Amino acid sequence: MNPTQLKTPVEILNAALKKEHAARDFYAGLADRCRVDFVQDLLRRLQNEEEKHVDLIQKMLARLASGKTPA
Numbered sequence: 001m002n003p004t005q006l007k008t009p010v011e012i013l014n015a016a017l018k019k020e021h022a023a024r025d026f027y028a029g030l031a032d033r034c035r036v037d038f039v040q041d042l043l044r045r046l047q048n049e050e051e052k053h054v055d056l057i058q059k060m061l062a063r064l065a066s067g068k069t070p071a
Contacts, residue, residue, distance in 0.1 A: 010064055017057045024050035 006012045024047055031043035060070035 009070060010061065013057050013061050013064070013070070017054065017061070020050050020053040020057060024054060 006015055027043050027047035027050060031040050031047060034040040034043060063070050
């Protein structure tokens with residue numbers, strides 16, 4: 001979806017969630033193929049950070065679904 005077409009908070013958060021999943025998977029894939037320990041550790045940390053973002057966005061979506069504000 002074109003970012004300029006995102007109108008509602010749910011649309012925006014779902015688009016962000018999709019990007020966070022992609023970033024998490026990207027770092028995981030790189031880490032799986034990496035054979036340099038300190039680089040692999042960095043990639044796993046980045047993967048974990050993206051997972052935190054996924055959790056945060058999912059919580060925001062749940063709050064919106066329950067009629068509350070996302071923050």
